[in-house]
Amino acid sequence: MTVRSVQIRELPASDIERALALAYLVFHESPGDERRRHHRETLVDCPRIGAYDGEDLVGFAAAHPFSVSVPGGGELPCPGLTFVSVAPTHRRRGVFAGMMDELFARCAREGAPLVALWASESSIYGRFGFGPGAYGTSVRIDSRQPLALRATPDPRPLRLVDPDSAPALLGPYFERTRARRAGRQARTEAWWRKELLVEKDEGDDALSPPRVVALGDPLAGYAVYRTKPGDEDTRTPGLVQVDEVEADGPGEAAALWSYLSAIDLTGTVRAWGRPVDDVLLLIAADRDQVRVTESFPSLWVRLVDVRAALAARSWAAPVDLVLAVRDERVPANAGRFRLIASPDGFSYAPTGDDPDLSFDARDLATAYMGATPVRSLVRAGLVGEHKPDAASMLDAALYTDLLPHTLDEF
The missing domain is CATH 3.40.630.30 (Gcn5-related N-acetyltransferase (GNAT))
Known part of the structure; x- marks a missing residue:
């Protein structure tokens, strides 16, 4: 993938030291030798994306090969995004967006419906469909x-x-x-x-x-x-x-x-x-x-494959609603879909029917884990409710006994 003069491609192991130098520059860090060694060892086992302007490394992102619990006790592959860095000379040139698009494409190819991260700057990641999945x-x-x-x-x-x-x-x-x-x-x-x-x-x-x-x-x-x-x-x-x-x-x-x-x-x-x-x-x-x-907000979540993510979680009550989803970064998620789910079954298919609820991708991610009720998102003007009590119906179906939580920062 090429973004203007910058090429987005796999970052080889031989460039890990360069990637760490870029990350330390961006995050204003000077870790000790032991921590640097730990970072190098960690990155060897992580998928890595580099952004190159000619021979210069100007962007970097890695993803821990995690799996994460989803509501109801299920489990999904969920790469943990880390070390996201763009050189100060190449900000606002589409480098970050190019790396995110490459990451989402890889997740789609490899069957990872979710991506997660701990946001250093939350204002950035919401634009790319990440929402607070846990607090x-x-x-x-x-x-x-x-x-x-x-x-x-x-x-x-x-x-x-x-x-x-x-x-x-x-x-x-x-x-x-x-x-x-x-x-x-x-x-x-x-x-x-x-x-x-x-x-x-x-x-x-x-x-x-x-x-x-x-x-x-x-x-x-x-x-x-x-x-x-x-x-x-x-x-x-x-x-x-x-x-x-x-x-x-x-x-x-x-x-x-x-x-x-x-x-x-x-x-x-x-x-x-x-x-x-x-x-x-x-x-x-x-x-x-x-x-x-x-x-x-602790863990930020991005639904790369909405249908697969919804299918993997549990449903506490029956629900039959049409969801209109906006997703500028992953077009396959966008459109109108009829969600029919219950403790005994699940269906999520395209439909031409009028929507009951309208979601941006980031707000659907927040509701998915149960961190924030859909009713609260409606009250905040972030989710459109077009059918009376549609938000309450979806909240009843999304209910879990305990709120989402993670301690493991990465």
Whole structure:
């Protein structure tokens, strides 16, 4: 594919160093040797797209070969877009659009109905059909006093687990439980070791290596966290930074949060990327003690093949509606389609009938995972409702018990 003077093509392994240099330039980064080595190793196993102006590399994008849970416990291939970079000399010349079009074409050829990313600039990706497929929250707990909870902590014993052996214990549990929520990617052992259980957080050298605490045998929940000592001079209490908490139910969650909030010589628990509907927020007896400090879009999703994506998810109630879909980047998705779905069947076929709902591709992606109700999109003027209660009918069909969520940033 050629965009004016720029050619879009496969980036060979021999150009990975050039691609990383471009990415570090664009994102103003200077990672250490260990992190650079990890980036190189990661990119060897990723499909890669390069944009070349003559011999100069002026654009780069890669895609992790992920699969992701979709509503109802299904699973779909979902490349995870990463390292998207355009040289400052070639901005606004169609380089980014050319790489996105090439990515979507590859997904169509290879049978990947979804693409996902974490947006560095959300204003860009919406124009290419990406919508927030999941949201996250940051939570802060004042742990200078015992954590007040309305749920009784599970009495089973807690034990500390060596991070080196943690993937063998936590990995199978995570795989069994991640289907409860849409948006969670399958983890390899390398992902556990090189992303979640890394020895050092480059953002804060004072944080400890990762600690892992497990509840029960068989495993009923776990937490991954780090600690940071307090500062007597500034009267800053010690910190517990929570990277992940997974639990079977409220009692198990209560046991883990009680443990994290009672670690000696600490006075604050901070957790980033928690689910919007985290049970902690419901069982906290004192919401002045447990505060949500931030809410943000996390995983952005793009439906490359709308029909295949809809066919792979579950349907909580029968629905029969005509959807008008606008999609400038993937013309095969655009048009009017009759959606007939129920817990027992699915059909999505072109039709000439008048639409009941009109969607832009980005808003259909947001509704697909269940992050935002269609009714809310209608109220915001983003989705057109042409039949009374059509949005409510589709929301009933799209319903899932838990909101989508992912922690794995890439």
